[in-house]
Amino acid sequence: MPKKSLYNHFQRFNDEYYIAYNARSGAVALMTPQNYELYAQMMDKLSADTNAKFNDEESELLKQLEYGKFVCGSDFDEQRALKFEHHLGKYGQSMVGLVIAPTMNCNMACEYCYEENKSGRMSEQMRDALMEFTKGFLGSLRQLDVTWYGGEPLLAMDIIEDLTQRFFDLCREQRIGYNGSIVTNGYLMTPDVTDRLEKLWVRNGQITLDGPARLHNKKRPLKNGKDSFATIIENLVYAVPKINISIRVNIDQSFSVDTIRELLAELRQADLHDKVAISFGHLEASTQVCANIAESCYDTLAFSKTEADFYRILLSEGFRVERIPAPASVACMAQIVNSFVVDPNGYLYRCWNYVGDLAKSMGNIKDSLDFQNKNFVRLFDVNPFEEAACRECNLLPLCMGGCPARRADRNLKGEEMCDSWKYNLEPMLEIIAAYKQLEAQRKASEQE
Amino acid sequence: MIYLIDPANLKGKKCKKYECDIVCKLCITLCPLDIIQPLYSVPPEEG
Numbered sequence: 001m002p003k004k005s006l007y008n009h010f011q012r013f014n015d016e017y018y019i020a021y022n023a024r025s026g027a028v029a030l031m032t033p034q035n036y037e038l039y040a041q042m043m044d045k046l047s048a049d050t051n052a053k054f055n056d057e058e059s060e061l062l063k064q065l066e067y068g069k070f071v072c073g074s075d076f077d078e079q080r081a082l083k084f085e086h087h088l089g090k091y092g093q094s095m096v097g098l099v100i101a102p103t104m105n106c107n108m109a110c111e112y113c114y115e116e117n118k119s120g121r122m123s124e125q126m127r128d129a130l131m132e133f134t135k136g137f138l139g140s141l142r143q144l145d146v147t148w149y150g151g152e153p154l155l156a157m158d159i160i161e162d163l164t165q166r167f168f169d170l171c172r173e174q175r176i177g178y179n180g181s182i183v184t185n186g187y188l189m190t191p192d193v194t195d196r197l198e199k200l201w202v203r204n205g206q207i208t209l210d211g212p213a214r215l216h217n218k219k220r221p222l223k224n225g226k227d228s229f230a231t232i233i234e235n236l237v238y239a240v241p242k243i244n245i246s247i248r249v250n251i252d253q254s255f256s257v258d259t260i261r262e263l264l265a266e267l268r269q270a271d272l273h274d275k276v277a278i279s280f281g282h283l284e285a286s287t288q289v290c291a292n293i294a295e296s297c298y299d300t301l302a303f304s305k306t307e308a309d310f311y312r313i314l315l316s317e318g319f320r321v322e323r324i325p326a327p328a329s330v331a332c333m334a335q336i337v338n339s340f341v342v343d344p345n346g347y348l349y350r351c352w353n354y355v356g357d358l359a360k361s362m363g364n365i366k367d368s369l370d371f372q373n374k375n376f377v378r379l380f381d382v383n384p385f386e387e388a389a390c391r392e393c394n395l396l397p398l399c400m401g402g403c404p405a406r407r408a409d410r411n412l413k414g415e416e417m418c419d420s421w422k423y424n425l426e427p428m429l430e431i432i433a434a435y436k437q438l439e440a441q442r443k444a445s446e447q448e
Numbered sequence: 449m450i451y452l453i454d455p456a457n458l459k460g461k462k463c464k465k466y467e468c469d470i471v472c473k474l475c476i477t478l479c480p481l482d483i484i485q486p487l488y489s490v491p492p493e494e495g
Contacts, residue, residue: 020449029453432453437452
């Protein structure tokens, strides 16, 4: 007999519908109030009698609920299944994820940067070692996932080209799938560079714009003091048909609704409003290097409210809404055995925030991997199922205990670790549902 | 029920971050779910 899932969320949407969301499947659905009532009655019936019989209408609804994992078999242990998926995600051998910083040099001087200002490029010898390191995974390897990172990776475009060609050769020879992404400040992503990146299968790019031009230019000036906003926008206009671009806006207390509207107006003016995804990053003092910004940062509760307000503006201004509460088997790459951040000197890290900080390295690509290294274990071993607050949380499938580095570095526990979903799920589901309805209407009218 | 986010599509779209279950705060924005990504194909032969 069926039982209701531990990970269900139902909320009123409007006069016509309820929103039904399940954190384990990621399903978001609309239900009529009649169906919601019917669901509640069925669950009541089941708690009174586990062998309760259902009529045709109830059975049909049950089928639809099962599809979204809103109900499961009474003998199905959802927590155990979640734990199993978590282990699969952690120990999977078919994929290797490399976040490669070909240089630590950067052309910007952002006030909140968590990286110490380091220079250095990956030498040819180190690139050879990186290829040998990658070949070490052959056998079980089916997918190679490379993200170019830095510093500013486009300052080392020659290295990106060289390594990608070598990865291509390896992948062709071994019949391994390949995917590339880049995190860049976008200033050097000229049309020529975009064309080259496209050929290198860089399909996704993340670029940061910290507000409208007047603010971005203050927060993210070039090292020579010049402005960067206009050039980045110009580059984006060329890049968006070729590379999936996501714009990250790092939010601190200096951002207001008006600030966001100003940025959106500038993006609309460049005709980018329906061509880029925008996400809001929660700025936090994650390392000692950026401790100076701590006072201007939001705590998670305040950030979650601001985040929902900003997404509401995206919706009302006709921008894409692409933050969705999708389940993940692990919190991040730190918990995946075969995912590594690699710096220009071949040092390996578990977290993007640590790149260049040798005290947090788990070894070097030239040496054998040591899975007992304290800097590997420290984040890899973070286990949300060991903490009652996480284990019992009905949003656990979404965050899987949250950022392991945040937990380990700042000694956070329980609700201190919660993601903004914990506080803004309801308004965000409303925004997502409204956006999906608009999208469906738009598609329907295009087909007419 | 009207599924606005269909759980089958969450897997079926082969979004790399979800297929591989890597979702970290930095990289999640690289992978908006609605972008269908024909990922992990083997690079074609040169020329």
